[in-house]
Amino acid sequence: MKALVFRGPGQKEWVEKDRPTILKPTDVIVKISKTTICGTDLHILKGDVPTVAPGRTLGHEGVGIVEEVGDAVVNFKTGDTVLISCVTSCGKCPNCKRHLYAHCDDGGWILGHMIDGTQAEYVRIPHADHSLHPIPAGADEEALVMLSDILPTGFEIGVQYGHVKPGDTIAVVGAGPVGMSVLLTAQFLSPGRIIMIDMDPARLELARQFGATDTIQVGSEDVVARVMEMTHGKGVDVAIEAVGVPATFDTCQKIVAAGGNIANVGVHGKPVELHIEELWIKNINISMGLVNTNTTPMLLKTLGNARVDPAKLVTHRFKLDEMMTAYDVFANAAREKAMKVILSA
Ligand code: NAD
Ligand code: ZN
Numbered sequence: 305m306k307a308l309v310f311r312g313p314g315q316k317e318w319v320e321k322d323r324p325t326i327l328k329p330t331d332v333i334v335k336i337s338k339t340t341i342c343g344t345d346l347h348i349l350k351g352d353v354p355t356v357a358p359g360r361t362l363g364h365e366g367v368g369i370v371e372e373v374g375d376a377v378v379n380f381k382t383g384d385t386v387l388i389s390c391v392t393s394c395g396k397c398p399n400c401k402r403h404l405y406a407h408c409d410d411g412g413w414i415l416g417h418m419i420d421g422t423q424a425e426y427v428r429i430p431h432a433d434h435s436l437h438p439i440p441a442g443a444d445e446e447a448l449v450m451l452s453d454i455l456p457t458g459f460e461i462g463v464q465y466g467h468v469k470p471g472d473t474i475a476v477v478g479a480g481p482v483g484m485s486v487l488l489t490a491q492f493l494s495p496g497r498i499i500m501i502d503m504d505p506a507r508l509e510l511a512r513q514f515g516a517t518d519t520i521q522v523g524s525e526d527v528v529a530r531v532m533e534m535t536h537g538k539g540v541d542v543a544i545e546a547v548g549v550p551a552t553f554d555t556c557q558k559i560v561a562a563g564g565n566i567a568n569v570g571v572h573g574k575p576v577e578l579h580i581e582e583l584w585i586k587n588i589n590i591s592m593g594l595v596n597t598n599t600t601p602m603l604l605k606t607l608g609n610a611r612v613d614p615a616k617l618v619t620h621r622f623k624l625d626e627m628m629t630a631y632d633v634f635a636n637a638a639r640e641k642a643m644k645v646i647l648s649a
Contacts, residue, residue, distance in 0.1 A: 307361040307424035308627045313351030318627045321361065324420060324428035329376035330394075332432035334386060336624070339366035339422045339647050340449050341634045343480060344571065348417075352573050356417055363423030364390040364415040365452035367445050370436075371426060379433045386436040387604070388422060388429060390415060390453035391597045395434035406594035411435070413594060422452075423627060425649065437600055443607055446646050450485070450614035451603055454644075457569060457595040458485025458546075459492075459603065465591035466542040466567030468493045473535055475499040477527075477555050478546035479507040480637075481617055481644050482569055484514060486544050488612045489603075491515050495542075499534065501527055501555070506641050514616060531559040538562075545569060550576045560588050568592040620645040 307321040324333055342365060348356045356362075370384040380386060392411035393400050399407040406412050411431055415421045420428065429435055439448060463486060468474055472495040476483045479502035487498060499518040500511035508519040520530050531540060539561035545553050548570025556566045557579050566588060606612060620640070622630040624647045633640045 305425035306625060310348060310356055310358060310360045310362055312358045314349065316349060323426050326372060326374045328430060329374040330431050331374040332370055332377055332380055332429045332436065333372040334368035334388060334427050334429055335371045336366050336368045336422055336425060336427060337649050338445050338449050339363055340644055341631060342453060346635055347571060361420035361424050362416045363421035365449055366422035367439065367448050377432050380436060385439040387439055387448050388452055389435050389597045389600060391595060392430050392435045394431045403596060403598040405596045405598055437604060440604060444615050446618050447607055447613065447615035449646060450617055451600055453595065454481045454485045455489060455603055455614050456597045456599050458482055459489035460595055460599055461569045461593050462486035462544045462546065462567050463490045465593065466544055466565045468495055468542050470494045471496045472541040473497040474542040474544065475501060475531060475540045475559055476544045476546055477501045477552045479511050480546065483546035484617055486546060487511060487514050487516060488614060491612055499531060504638050527555055528558045540564060542567060548572050550574060557583060562586045564588050566590045617644045618646050619643045622647050624649050
């Protein structure tokens with residue numbers, strides 16, 4: 305079969321590789337129908353995630369058809385169409401019991417990280433009973449791929465951890481696929497105002513189409529001053545960081561209102577400066593974390609909702625064997641006006 309293999313920082317190859325086989329009775333082999341590329345894959349290629357070994361097949365998102373099932377698998381059979389969760393979880397260990405699937409004793413984010421991932425013709429999914437989801441009849445498969453990672457990430461780590469409530473004024477710093485997923489899923493809770501912040505005018509335009517009430521373009525406007533003006537000097541109830549650099553975390557610290565929340569979603573490679581000398585008196589909360597995907601079954605039930613339609617995030621489509629071109633487009637998202645790419649078998 306063909307797979308996208310990480311060869312070390314800056315190097316990747318679309319190569320012939322052995323098909324995965326069942327290693328444990330709880331495994332399933334899935335034939336990939338649709339997959340995508342994540343900002344995190346680009347982080348890996350930059351060398352930001354040293355736990356990924358050369359030779360690893362990348363990818364942690366996708367939908368497919370069950371090809372083979374291990375003897376202990378009860379929820380799935382050959383021929384079933386499934387959604388692959390980016391987080392693998394056994395469902396039985398103490399952390400899984402409290403829905404902290406990201407910290408499963410025998411899972412977590414391992415796909416396309418510690419084990420071979422979904423940017424391939426076939427993938428092995430451990431603990432399949434708990435890590436795959438049956439696909440509702442007639443569901444839009446492109447929309448479903450957005451539910452492997454980015455939609456639960458935006459909802460759990462941005463909206464839920466940020467305690468977004470009806471009527472709140474929220475700001476999302478970063479209008480990439482994850483920030484856009486925060487924008488879409490925050491609308492389940494009817495915030496009064498959603499301010500999207502990015503330097504890319506095309507992404508801000510898309511954000512307005514997806515329900516942002518206000519946008520601020522980094523570089524051409526003073527972000528903090530604009531937010532303070534919009535909120536009569538009070539700041540926002542929830543400031544959500546969806547980039548992963550010190551500057552954007554700093555923006556969140558400066559725009560959060562008294563009694564508010566800072567929800568950090570971005571993956572950081574460098575320390576940030578915490579302005580506790582200004583924040584201690586403001587009665588705020590700061591949260592962060594890795595997606596658990598515990599809300600995926602709920603998100604699956606919202607798929608018919610036209611307003612919060614994750615298929616809107618797909619801008620480019622390729623065949624699976626156009627993987628290298630798809631990476632090139634996704635890595636140059638601003639130039640290509642790309643948000644999410646879909647690769648189909
Ligand atoms: P992306 O790189 O596609 O998007 C980032 C966006 O931020 C871009 O639109 C870019 O223009 C904008 N940006 C860059 N610098 C900025 C600045 N100074 N001010 C405002 N905007 C700025 O990334 P993505 O796929 O949307 O992911 C966002 C972050 O979320 C990444 O760090 C990713 O690794 C992380 N992530 C976290 C989890 C989790 O479980 N916590 C899961 C998935 C992804
Ligand atoms: Zn577990």
